[in-house]
Amino acid sequence: MTVMETTSTTRTDSCAGPRQVDRRPDGQDKYTISEVVAFTGLTAHTLRWYERIGLMPHIDRSHTGQRRYSNRDLDWLDLVGKLRLTGMPVADMVRYAELVREGDHTYGDRFELLKATREDVLSRIAELQDTLAVLDRKINFYADAGRALASERS
Amino acid sequence: MTVMETTSTTRTDSCAGPRQVDRRPDGQDKYTISEVVAFTGLTAHTLRWYERIGLMPHIDRSHTGQRRYSNRDLDWLDLVGKLRLTGMPVADMVRYAELVREGDHTYGDRFELLKATREDVLSRIAELQDTLAVLDRKINFYADAGRALASERS
DNA sequence: CGCTTGCTTGGAGCGCACTCCAAGGTTTTA
DNA sequence: TAAAACCTTGGAGTGCGCTCCAAGCAAGCG
Known part of the structure; x- marks a missing residue:
């Protein structure tokens, strides 16, 4: 009987207090x-x-x-x-x-890669904010519909 | 010979002007x-x-x-x-x-689903901004390293 | 009419990021 | 010291979101 790795792994620390399995010093x-x-x-x-x-x-x-x-x-x-x-x-x-x-001679490449990633992240954030706007419009629509229904029923 | 669907599909409209294949009126x-x-x-x-x-x-x-x-x-x-x-x-x-x-009787459920999604999107944005901060720290590090290398070589 | 290009279907295949397995060896706890 | 819990490996399997295929029907053009 080995196994159990997966089962014991799932959400071990969701509710219990700060049983901080903290880092040890270098x-x-x-x-x-x-x-x-x-x-x-x-x-x-x-x-x-x-x-x-x-x-x-x-x-x-x-x-x-x-x-x-x-x-x-x-x-x-x-x-x-x-x-x-x-x-x-x-x-x-x-x-x-x-x-x-x-090693150190790849600093330039790493720099470029990080900058490209940064741009990526920025545009992802923009996309998400766009989506947020759409969601908010829909949410308002449904909130209004809910109010309309409520008043209709009264 | 049919096929070609995929090939013709890829990036049809990247550089050319606004050849707007626009929507038709309702x-x-x-x-x-x-x-x-x-x-x-x-x-x-x-x-x-x-x-x-x-x-x-x-x-x-x-x-x-x-x-x-x-x-x-x-x-x-x-x-x-x-x-x-x-x-x-x-x-x-x-x-x-x-x-x-x-139909209409699911308005409530849709409302809930949209609100949950909205929360999701908000936390995703927060995560990304967190990541952005990490990236910026690293980018600054590499920028400094680049300057150090440049001065070393002069 | 024939030719080319486009659209139809169900089902199989693919790439990614894991996720799990079997059969052991190791470490900790009682 | 024995049982329980944990760790090791290579390779196989899984779930998601497409992606493609084969064979055939449809549409537009000269």
């Missing part, structure tokens, strides 16, 4: 995969998959081969999470990760 | 599927698929069975497009379409 920052699951909300499967596809830097291992994530890795996952929310394809994030791995 | 609003493709940017495949899954109202047909879209249908596709940009799953849009088909 130097003692060694987290197991399940601690990272608790931090990020990703599943362990996804974390391993990110590594396989080259989206993660090399992750430290214990002497028996288990993953030990660092604060740096957590920071990286934070960034990945944010970029994911913008709808950036995983392949593009992998490209960025490659640039980071290749 | 009453003479009968559009073929390829006209709707031009309006919406969706493929004909997608339009037919939307119909199959119940995302469209009943679409008029010519006497030989070809689809004839109306201005109303175009409006609906506009809304669908906007909702799609918010990341709303197609299944939820189908649910909304069902409510519309069921």
Whole structure:
């Protein structure tokens, strides 16, 4: 009986108080995969998959081969999470990760990539605000319809 | 040799001037599927698929069975497009379409659905603005790094 | 009339981003 | 020390939103 990874993963920390599984200070920052699951909300499967596809830097291992994530890795996952929310394809994030791995001489490329992403995010925000306007018009329509119905029934 | 639907569909109207394939006034609003493709940017495949899954109202047909879209249908596709940009799953849009088909007594449900969607959109915008802040910090970092490199080399 | 282009259908296929499995080895708890 | 919980791997499977195919009918033009 192994398994259960998925089941135990779902919404572990929704209602209970601030059982802050907090970060440890740099130097003692060694987290197991399940601690990272608790931090990020990703599943362990996804974390391993990110590594396989080259989206993660090399992750430290214990002497028996288990993953030990660092604060740096957590920071990286934070960034990945944010970029994911913008709808950036995983392949593009992998490209960025490659640039980071290749060293300082890719600063220019990374700069360009970030600026392009920024533009993307701006236009997404604009689209959403547009949609918001449409929704508000419809919501007002239905609110009026509701009032009309109410007065009709009285 | 039929086919070509896909190829001819891609980016028909990117650079040329305002060759506005404009809407016709209500009453003479009968559009073929390829006209709707031009309006919406969706493929004909997608339009037919939307119909199959119940995302469209009943679409008029010519006497030989070809689809004839109306201005109303175009409006609906506009809304669908906007909702799609918010990341709303197609299944939820189908649910909304069902409510519309069921008639006036579903006004309340539609109202709730729209309000929930509005909240969703608001939090998405907030997320994106958060991401924007992260990107800006990184962009500034790389800009500084670029300047440092430049001065180092001089 | 023939030719080309467009529209029809049900069902199969695809790409993305996970998600899960099986069969083990490891670590923690009682 | 034994049981329970956790971690490992490569590869297979899933769900979503399209995307495409084949074979045939329809429409417009010279």
